[in-house]
Amino acid sequence: MYGEPALPPDFVSLPYANPDAPKGGKIIFGESGGFDSLNPFIVNGIAPSGITGYTVETLMGRSIDEPFTLYGLLAESIRTDEARNWVEFTINSAARFSDGSPVTVEDVVWSFETLGTLGQPRYATAWKKIAKTEVTGERSVKFTFNTADRELPLILGLRPVLKKAQWEGKDFTASTLDPVIGSGPYVVDSVDPGKSIAYKRNPDWWGKDLPFNRGLYNLDEVRFEYFGDAGVVFEAFKAGDITSWRETNPVKWEQNYNFPAVTEGKVIKEVIPHRRPSGIEGFVFNTRKPMFADWRVREALTYAFNFELVNKTLNGGIPPRITSYFGNSTLGMQAGAPAQARVAELLEPFKAGLLPGAIEGYTLPASDGTEPNRKNVRAATKLLEAAGWTVTDGVLQNAAGEPFSFEILITNGADDIINAATIYVEALKRLGIDARVTTVDSAQYKERTTNYDFDMTHYVRSLSLSPGNEQTLYWGAAGITEPGSRNWMGMNSPAAEALIAGMLAAADPAEFDAHVEALDRVLTSGRYVIPIWYSDVSRLAYAKGLRHPDRLPIYGDWPGWQPDVWWYEE
Known part of the structure; x- marks a missing residue:
């Protein structure tokens, strides 16, 4: 994409391959x-x-x-x-x-x-x-x-x-x-x-x-074998019915691998490092739904998500939180830092339509890690009030008296995500919000997400060191109504569209990097996803x-x- 290929015209093999590897198995x-x-x-x-x-x-x-x-x-x-x-x-x-x-x-x-x-x-x-x-x-x-x-x-x-x-x-x-x-x-x-x-x-x-x-x-x-949920898959791995398993939970990695195949040396455990961006994973708001159209509501619900408590409960507090879509790389914005130089120039024409934090800097709210999370709940309450939502008899309602109620859609077997959502649902009760977790099989999940038939759901987008045309599929306005796109949040941002176009036209690596950071700022400050953790x-x-x-x-x-x-x- 930029510069010259690393390998010469007469290369023998890819540098991370073994050209003499035996065949079989x-x-x-x-x-x-x-x-x-x-x-x-x-x-x-x-x-x-x-x-x-x-x-x-x-x-x-x-x-x-x-x-x-x-x-x-x-x-x-x-x-x-x-x-x-x-x-x-x-x-x-x-x-x-x-x-x-x-x-x-x-x-x-x-x-x-x-x-x-x-x-x-x-x-x-x-x-x-x-x-x-x-x-x-x-x-x-x-x-x-x-x-x-x-x-x-x-x-x-x-x-x-x-x-x-x-x-x-x-x-x-x-x-x-x-x-x-x-x-x-x-x-x-x-x-x-x-x-x-x-x-x-x-x-x-x-x-x-x-x-x-x-x-x-x-x-x-x-070979790929299919099972009812991830827990059953892991049991199949322990039994030797499958031969490779990726563990996403660091606590389970330390505690659940004392079964005989490991202790007898029949199963190898290995940690593989990487240098790619964090990407984004978390709970995505479907902004097509009227209750999530106001950024202040999305910010309030982000304050209510007690990441520090969730992470400690599920992961022992080990993995870091995602700070932006291109975090953990040179392409990402610096949390809390204002846009500088060329990045600021790129955002300036769209200033009126950008949300707070895009230019001046944005940092995800952090809790004190305690269950009450009082400071963040107070901040969330003020934001909800500013957006027209108030508590009456313990129920958060809008001016028409309609209660704030929504569903979190998750696939069967996604235990860590289900547990995170369950903790979140309890926290939302402090705001008078009635949230519920609904689990469905993979076929129903695909059908509903393809047609954007959800309020909030688990969301993952892996991002590379060279983002390009796929960004239009992820964040492009066509996905608001066109089924099957990856724009699950339903975002419609002229700034994002222009920055993606600029990325694709950039011939200079520095210009490309500036466009990506500017896009990162638009996405992160948009409060479209409540980020969770990532693993390096x-x-x-x-x-x-x-x-x-x-x-x-x-x-x-x-x-x-x-x-x-x-x-x-x-």
Whole structure:
């Protein structure tokens, strides 16, 4: 995205891969919930993990040891101009789908158009920025853009390429249990709908000798088993039915891993550091709901969330709190510090529409850690009164006498989040607010969040060191009414839209960084999410025979690392 790729043209393998890793063995992951479709590219249905990453390829592949750098996969060469107004990909003549048929320019063009018009909303943003598509040779295609967006060549490089012929006469938007024909390192081996899916390494995979792929995809089988909730998944791990488990709770990491497989050395515990932004996780307000439209209400409910008590109760107070969307990185705002220099300049035109704290600095309210949380409750009460909500006979009401009541929607089995929400519900009673926790299965959760049918829910957005077009999907105004976007909060911010556009047009890294920090300030001061904790490490427990290289990428335990560079060895 910026500067030159870290690897030379004649690189042997990715720096965090072992090009001499042995082949064989398997890894079994556990998931809570289920699935009812094998098409992960559409809004309808719930697809299992792994289809996109293991069976379908893209024109280029991402190194997770650099902020945002791509290397050739299906594309053997990439051309673009200095301004990145267009990009031309030439397909590797050896590229083949798993059925042996060649990957063609027609497959690329059809895939991009179909995903952009019929696929999930995340594909539409880039497609709308393509002014013209030209087949420039037997194996080459050129895309010309109608918008200044320096990320577009990279975004298109990461679009899935599907086999056009597979979908002739079929409805692409309909859920299906027919496996997608891709050109990736694995093929679907077995499917038990809703319960399990297994991927088998394709020994005839066309791309196994590409430098980018050396040392990757070493395991013969990657399997995902589905269970009712996360607690059941962990019990399955203890029993040896799954072979890798990510522990998100530091207290459980210290206390719950004394079962025989650990004490006998059959299970390895390892902490994996990373250098990526915190992202955002917490309880998101659906501002489409009238009660959450006023920022003072959202601020009051943020004061009422006793993070220090919740964190101590659930996590022993170990993980730090998220302070902003791009915290834990050079891209993020400094808590409480005013905007400086170029960042202040970028925010100035939008000053009238920004919420308090965006320019002058914003810090999340902190409690004293005691259950009464009196100081913060008093502050919350004043904010609610200013917003027109007062307590009558112990019930918070508006001027029309309507009580303040809302639902917190959470998936079954998300025990830590359910416990955090339960503590929060008790705290809200001090304000006269009737809040309730509702748990649903994964299918209902997807249906309701896709259509924004919730008041408040658990929200997670992982963010990279090179944010780009995905930011429009996360925070863009189209998501207010368009179902299936990632803009669950329903935010409508001209400042955010302009800053994202500026990020995408920036050619200078310093200018890019300034736009990201300014966006971070708009998001954080918007009070759209009550942030909880984040971890600057991953805690992995896995079967003894599973191995990975000692050299870790900057993104750490991130998609593209496990199981991609792992292998099995007795």
